Amino acid sequence: MTDEPILLVNGISKSFGGVKAVEGVSLSVKKGSITGLIGPNGSGKSTLFNLISGAEKKNPGGSIEFDGKQIDALPPHKRSELGMGRTFQTPRLFPGMTVLENTMVAPRGQKGERPFVAPLRRRWEGQEVELAKKAKEQMTRLEIDKLYGKLTSEISGGQMKLAQLSNALMEDPKMLLLDEPTAGVAPRLAQDIFQSITNERHERGTTFFIIEHRLEVLFKHVDTVFVMHQGRIIMEDKPEAIVKDKRLAEAYLGI
Ligand SMILES: Nc1ncnc2c1ncn2[C@@H]1O[C@H](COP(=O)(O)OP(=O)(O)OP(=O)(O)O)[C@@H](O)[C@H]1O
Ligand SMILES: [Mg+2]
Numbered sequence: 419m420t421d422e423p424i425l426l427v428n429g430i431s432k433s434f435g436g437v438k439a440v441e442g443v444s445l446s447v448k449k450g451s452i453t454g455l456i457g458p459n460g461s462g463k464s465t466l467f468n469l470i471s472g473a474e475k476k477n478p479g480g481s482i483e484f485d486g487k488q489i490d491a492l493p494p495h496k497r498s499e500l501g502m503g504r505t506f507q508t509p510r511l512f513p514g515m516t517v518l519e520n521t522m523v524a525p526r527g528q529k530g531e532r533p534f535v536a537p538l539r540r541r542w543e544g545q546e547v548e549l550a551k552k553a554k555e556q557m558t559r560l561e562i563d564k565l566y567g568k569l570t571s572e573i574s575g576g577q578m579k580l581a582q583l584s585n586a587l588m589e590d591p592k593m594l595l596l597d598e599p600t601a602g603v604a605p606r607l608a609q610d611i612f613q614s615i616t617n618e619r620h621e622r623g624t625t626f627f628i629i630e631h632r633l634e635v636l637f638k639h640v641d642t643v644f645v646m647h648q649g650r651i652i653m654e655d656k657p658e659a660i661v662k663d664k665r666l667a668e669a670y671l672g673i
Pocket of ligand 1: 434438457460461462463465466507
């Protein structure tokens with residue numbers, strides 16, 4: 419981890435009608451860090467990720483910088499091309515496809531997807547084989563390689579979460595936004611998921627920005643935590659300081 423930020427958010431907001439989901443949020447995420455975002459239900463965490471990834475448009479004003487570039491005006495796919503990956507609170511995998519096939523849908527710029535190249539099978543065959551190899555390597559790293567031939571409908575919720583993580587990592591993102599990577603997952607598997615995240619960070623230097631409700635698992639792996647409450651960031655600190663702060667309990671208890 420360096421002190422250099424990969425993500426700089428400055429004074430951004432989002433309202434839905436009268437609901438101020440995100441209000442004047444400023445934060446920075448360090449390159450190569452594992453950074454947590456916590457807060458009670460409805461505090462604006464997913465909305466903040468949507469503003470960062472471009473899935474939702476922020477209110478006018480404020481700015482978002484990623485890897486040294488101003489990205490506010492860019493559509494989601496451009497942000498993803500710059501190296502920003504994300505997963506969703508509810509897994510999005512294609513049903514009726516195997517886990518391996520799903521992993522291979524993710525990478526951008528596949529030649530076979532371009533209509534004018536598709537008929538020229540010889541030109542993309544090699545690339546497909548390469549991708550399948552890469553997908554298998556990625557799944558082996560996450561220890562889900564035994565799943566690759568299974569249909570996504572045949573795997574558990576936890577395995578689905580790991581498959582989703584595998585998909586996102588196939589794009590070699592510089593930063594990955596994970597929205598509740600362990601939701602609905604057995605406690606043991608939740609630890610495994612976070613261990614895999616920590617390994618990826620060590621091996622590839624990927625930055626992770628993670629929304630998580632399981633604080634006991636998250637706190638073992640993160641460098642820094644942001645606490646959100648009613649659309650605002652109310653605390654930023656190391657996990658060992660956050661757990662001791664009474665404002666954390668107050669936010670969760672709604673006092
Ligand atoms: N598309 C939308 N339209 C209207 N209101 C929305 C929309 N998305 C979010 N909200 C509202 O914005 C607020 C913040 O929601 P958000 O989903 O960001 O919270 P969250 O912190 O991710 O909650 P959770 O922990 O339950 O996932 C809530 O009051 C929610 O009802
Ligand atoms: Mg959410």
